């Protein structure tokens with residue numbers, strides 16, 4: 216190995232290495248393999264089956280590593296294993312180029328944060344940044360260098376299971392959340408100690424899959440792409456993200472993973488991205504399946520030529536054909552070298568040539584750091600959204616209660632409390648809702664639990680279940696009628712029933728799209744029977760997408776959306792229920808009444824009879840069940856004195872919006888103050904309301920706080936389909952400030968050309 220401890224600049228060290236590489240070694244530096252160890256496969260499996268192929272995977276991958284045929288592995292999380300595999304690359308391969316270890320650190324590695332949609336619901340970039348820096352610290356400690364996160368896909372169709380991984384429907388909130396996550400994961404710059412490379416994904420448009428069906432094609436207008444789907448990516452790149460991942464599906468008729476407009480024109484040329492691009496898993500091979508590439512060599516050429524540097528692969532990577540594509544001229548040597556250069560530069564920046572190994576003792580210490588659990592608890596408290604609270608039922612006072620019934624199939628399920636997209640969690644450290652409540656109220660209050668109904672099977676099993684051993688309740692061991700009767704009996708004799716319902720964690724996420732939004736299984740029936748007892752009911756919703764809560768929104772006085780709240784979720788939920796902290800989260804998506812309304816967004820443009828949204832369907836109210844930005848609090852907030860410093864200004868100017876917010880309640884609470892605008896006329900029509908500012912503030916009892924927001928050319932700029940370019944129009948603008956997207960308090964200002 217010629218490069219260790221070399222102090223010369225990265226560029227020349229990279230060039231020196233490239234000069235020594237064969238075409239096959241270059242292809243190897245562009246190939247990433249899954250490494251599942253043995254747990255996914257079985258050596259007894261039928262030859263030719265996927266299980267039998269998986270059983271051979273470790274040997275095949277290790278052979279590639281020593282042959283210089285692999286640049287990176289994903290899915291290894293044990294430090295000793297990472298060191299063992301790294302040694303194969305550093306000591307046994309010809310050039311000794313270290314491996315990058317990548318992993319889906321989506322919402323925590325060992326300490327699990329609330330799911331990403333929940334973190335977005337905090338509307339709190341500081342909490343989000345802190346959470347992801349804790350996740351990065353754990354990841355880096357075990358030897359992971361790179362996370363396939365954040366997922367910054369805008370999601371406007373809750374049937375799509377991956378809505379849980381993103382920040383919801385809005386580009387402005389999405390951009391703020393994206394950059395906070397990148398800062399948290401990566402720190403000041405790539406290679407910062409205790410941080411990892413961030414890889415925003417999936418570029419681009421994946422959230423708009425037809426019908427919400429995972430991986431289905433996407434057709435988006437240029438205006439939607441530039442104004443809605445691309446801004447969170449741009450924000451992630453501006454925050455310094457070192458990597459970007461491709462998307463599986465076709466975007467406007469061209470597979471995203473072979474789409475040079477996306478990776479070359481937009482990402483590199485227009486935005487100046489100088490990091491490396493990875494394909495989604497097997498997505499380069501898939502260029503053949505998608506009817507784009509003729510064969511795997513063609514797929515490899517199209518991938519590299521589009522700007523996709525690394526192929527993420529399970530078996531038989533298309534990039535194995537790159538030497539062939541080079542020889543035929545389908546790929547130019549300069550293009551191949553440019554990709555290799557970007558990958559090696561990342562390895563140098565991460566310090567891998569100098570420090571390829573990880574300290575196993577230190578990993579244990581970092582994973583055990585109690586401060587991480589506190590970060591997770593606070594994040595769960597800050598992300599919960601109180602949807603309803605009739606007559607101030609919440610917070611509960613434990614002094615008024617002798618008994619609490621905790622009911623529902625998710626109430627004491629630790630695994631479900633963590634949510635999807637986690638693999639390395641520790642159930643012993645996880646606090647379920649039932650445990651959290653019991654721990655909070657102490658022995659003076661009797662707290663009992665009954666699941667009431669079973670967690671049912673999915674129609675099609677999830678491949679992720681095999682990875683973490685998740686199983687539905689066995690119908691043979693679970694007598695639904697008897698369990699329902701027991702739960703209802705418990706509720707009847709309790710002072711309050713806390714009912715925890717939602718989707719099981721394997722019903723949301725990748726490969727977990729749904730054609731309905733109803734509560735799975737017999738959960739609604741259970742809720743109705745519990746309400747029927749006359750006992751006061753609090754509903755806690757465990758979810759990553761809006762569910763059909765029409766019945767609950769009329770009949771259950773208090774509803775708190777707790778999402779999948781993570782390792783310390785149960786404790787956080789108890790602190791919210793009993794008023795130690797006030798809920799302050801707000802919905803990052805519009806909550807429809809029923810699946811028939813989707814996609815439904817708050818920022819639609821105005822058209823015929825715009826103020827009659829309720830009548831958009833004849834069979835159902837056309838308004839949402841809860842609007843975007845909605846979330847109640849134990850505080851009570853009043854907005855007054857909304858003003859603009861300059862009623863008339865020019866397209867280049869920035870105006871200041873001011874407002875006073877007062878907490879008229881007798882306790883401290885948080886409010887997310889939101890600012891929306893509407894451009895009344897211009898070169899194209901603009902949404903009736905668009906979020907253009909927010910601030911989460913903590914106000915003590917009776918406190919009044921003046922707040923300011925700036926509205927400049929950046930906030931008013933948009934991509935106009937009429938001009939086919941970015942414009943900043945002269946116009947009249949409406950401004951609303953308040954606690955959700957229906958805020959009534961408004962004013963206007965004029966913008967002139969000069």
Ligand code: NOJ
Nearest residue numbers: 289319363416495496725
């Ligand atoms: C496929 C998913 O689409 C992507 O988000 C993920 O990072 C990779 N698999 C690796 O697990």
